[in-house]
Amino acid sequence: MIPSYANFGGKIHGGILLSLMDKVAYAAASKHAGNYCVTVSVDGVNFLQPVEVGELVSLLASVNYVGRTSLLVGIKVIAEDVRTGTVKHTNTSYFTMVAKDDAGKPTIVPELLLETPEDTRRFLEAIKRREFNAQYREQFDNARTELAAEEQLHLLQQERCQLGY
Numbered sequence: 767m768i769p770s771y772a773n774f775g776g777k778i779h780g781g782i783l784l785s786l787m788d789k790v791a792y793a794a795a796s797k798h799a800g801n802y803c804v805t806v807s808v809d810g811v812n813f814l815q816p817v818e819v820g821e822l823v824s825l826l827a828s829v830n831y832v833g834r835t836s837l838l839v840g841i842k843v844i845a846e847d848v849r850t851g852t853v854k855h856t857n858t859s860y861f862t863m864v865a866k867d868d869a870g871k872p873t874i875v876p877e878l879l880l881e882t883p884e885d886t887r888r889f890l891e892a893i894k895r896r897e898f899n900a901q902y903r904e905q906f907d908n909a910r911t912e913l914a915a916e917e918q919l920h921l922l923q924q925e926r927c928q929l930g931y
């Protein structure tokens with residue numbers, strides 16, 4: 767990680783890491799799909815520890831799951847201090863990618879060969895992730911509709927805000 771990647775606090779910008787992760791997700795997904803892929807969504811971007819200038823960052827990626835046209839790529843990011851050999855885990859995130867054909871339409875991706883019990887565990891976890899995300903989207907949409915009502919304003923009483931209108 768070179769100095770120009772750092773923010774004003776001297777740590778590496780989260781956006782630099784996200785950009786690297788997006789490229790790695792693209793590489794993994796398009797290699798499996800045999801087609802160009804686009805990023806649809808990213809789950810689990812929590813930066814657990816800062817990355818310092820000079821650290822060697824490695825991204826470990828695998829295609830964990832395939833749907834019909836989508837693929838879930840898990841990416842683990844680690845940063846190593848090359849002088850001490852200390853390695854820290856900075857984050858693990860999940861990129862949903864969709865394969866596109868030459869006309870820009872989503873296109874079917876090959877099945878995934880699960881070669882180890884670990885591959886199977888990741889595939890099963892991805893199914894759950896997909897289910898939970900769908901449930902979350904539905905519940906959140908319902909909650910947003912309810913929040914539109916004026917009588918929900920009491921929820922703000924315990925919060926650190928003031929009404930300015």
Ligand SMILES: CC(C)(COP(=O)(O)OP(=O)(O)OC[C@H]1O[C@@H](n2cnc3c(N)ncnc32)[C@H](O)[C@@H]1OP(=O)(O)O)[C@@H](O)C(=O)NCCC(=O)NCCS
Pocket residue numbers: 804805806807832833834835836837862864872
């Ligand atoms: C992703 C995209 C192709 C989906 O288009 P769509 O008309 O909804 O297509 P479909 O409904 O057939 O969905 C295609 C796949 O994407 C999945 N998908 C769509 N929206 C999703 C979301 N928000 N999260 C996770 N998966 C999603 C669908 O489940 C489906 O997967 P499957 O075929 O494995 O079952 C379209 O929204 C798109 O092109 N977005 C822009 C992506 C892009 O340009 N990214 C770069 C960053 S700007």
